[in-house]
Every structure is written in structure tokens, then in C-alpha cells.
Amino acid sequence: MKVKILRQQDPMSDPYWQTFTYEGGRDASVAAVLDDINYRDDVIDIDGNPADRISWECSCLQSICGACAMVINGVPRLACDTFVRDLKGDTIVIEPLRKFPTVSDLVVDRSTIHENLKKADAYIGKYHQSREKNHDHEYQAGRCLKCGLCLEICPNYTKGEKFYGPMFANDSYLITARSGGDTSGIRQEYKEHFAAGCSKSLACERVCPMNIPTLASMAKMNRGHI
């Protein structure tokens, strides 16, 4: 198979495509394919030119940490949870998430996710014991990896703009459900930075590796009582 990767040496340099060959099995994950290329004694591209090892991030390799989020064959996915056997054709095309600044190759800077939470003061205030009726959905919403795949696919999200994207709906719900006392602050932030900008394409639910039902978080927040 061919593995075509959009590479970039550093944040200031121009991106370029480089293609490698992969001769391993189809049961490998894309993370394993990247390892296979990187662990060769000499990394060479398909034309026999020496190549630098590919920068990419991973930690758990079990779809838990979200570090390996990237665009694979045009779809935002986790590399450790995407398998060659499930991809069509004989070329795997891999790009970094494009809605975040590229640091190097497939490594991007996702700090904007946490910066937006800080800007919205999205912290649990006085801790409130969870109500039993909320347990199931709090668990679902709390599984967000902060991987950024939902922001990548969302047609309304652009870095630096007012709309903070789908994960903010889940965070707003969790904070509202768990905070005792006045939650008007986070509700207002939700309206301004999520509800006003969401066009309900729900592409976010399709790519979420944790299958978080974001629409249910939105419905609970929009109803105004949790």
C-alpha cells in the first residue's frame, strides 16, 4: 500500500506531500502503520529519497487520550482506532487536523480548546451532588477526550471565533448539572459561544470516537432546566 502524508517541518515552513510504502497486514491500525514507517533503520520515501521520521502524537493507543487525532482519507479520526482493513483503496492519505495550527507533520497545537474553556469561566463552582436522573448522561458527556475531531468536522467552528464548538455544549451541560447555586454564568456562555452558532449539522456526533450524544446535551441546555 501507499501512505501519503501531508508533512510540515515546523509552524513556519510550507507543507508538502510525501509518500511511503507499507507492506504490513491490513489488520494494523494507522498508528501501527506510522510506527512501521518510523521504526525502519532508514526511512525512505517511495522514490527512494531519505526522509525525516514522521512527527505524530500518541499516548494510550487505546482510544482513551485523544492525542492521535488526525484526518485519515478525508475523515477526522483517531489513528489508533482506525484500521487499514476498513479503509478503501490502496492509498492511505493522512493529514493533520486543519483547524489547529500545525506544530510539525501531524502534530497540532490544540491549546485553543482549553483557552476557550478558561475564557468562558467553565469551571464547576460549588460542587453539587449528582441527581440520579442525570447519572447516565453526565457519564456520557464526561467521556469527551478533547481530541478536537468534532471541531475539525464542524462546519461552524473556526479557530478564534465566538463559536466554541460541540465539545463546549457537553462541557456546559456537565458544569451546569454538577454545580450548585447560580449557574446563570455558564448558561449565558453556552448561549453566546454555542447555541447562537450551531446549525445542527450533527457531523460532530458522527466523528466522535466516544459516541457522545451531543444533541442530548444541547436539548438539556436549551430546555433551560437540567
Ligand code: FES
Ligand atoms: S493514542 Fe490515545 S487515543 Fe489514540
